[in-house]
Structures are given as structure tokens and as C-alpha cells.
Amino acid sequence: MSMLLPASASIASVLSALALYAGSVHCRWTALQRWRGVGSWVGGVLALASLALWVADLGAGAGLCAMLGTWMLALMAFPYLAAWTSPVGDTQVER
Helix, strand or coil: CCCHHHHHHHHHHHHHHHHHHHCCCCCCCHHHHHHCCCHHHHHHHHHHHHHHHHHHHHCHHHHHHHHHHHHHHHHHHHHHHHHHHCCCCCCCCCC
């Protein structure tokens, strides 16, 4: 069994979560704040691509579960990573 399809599906899922986080007003990484306008669209397209890749590899049921598992893990991890890597006392977000 080739590992290329699950690896690309996982990468698409993590990039989708990153794009959705960049599109959020709660994004604390200044390098990603320029993606605020289009981050949600890019994240949605990457989520659908990830779902299609997982379903092609594992089938409908298991593919949906694998996609949601990797996607939700990344969606939960990015805000925590941003909070840990931002400077102390940096609570102001540009709008």
C-alpha cells in the first residue's frame, strides 16, 4: 500500500486548518494576517480536497472519519501553537 495518498491527504487537511486559522480574526501570527480575506475560501477548498483524498484511499466511512480526525486535531493545535509562540503580553489583534 502506497503512503503517498494518506500523506497528501494529511498535508491537505493540516494546510486547510492553517488557512482557516489565518482567515480568522483570532489569528495571532502576523505573517498569516494578510490571508484574512481569502483564508476561509482556501481552507474550505483544501478541506474538500483532503476529504476526497481520504475517501479515495479508505472509502467513504473511514475516509470521512480520518479526514475529520486530522482536521480537528490541526484546528485545535494552531491556536495553542500561536499562543505559545507569540511574545508575552501580546494580546492585541489587528483588525
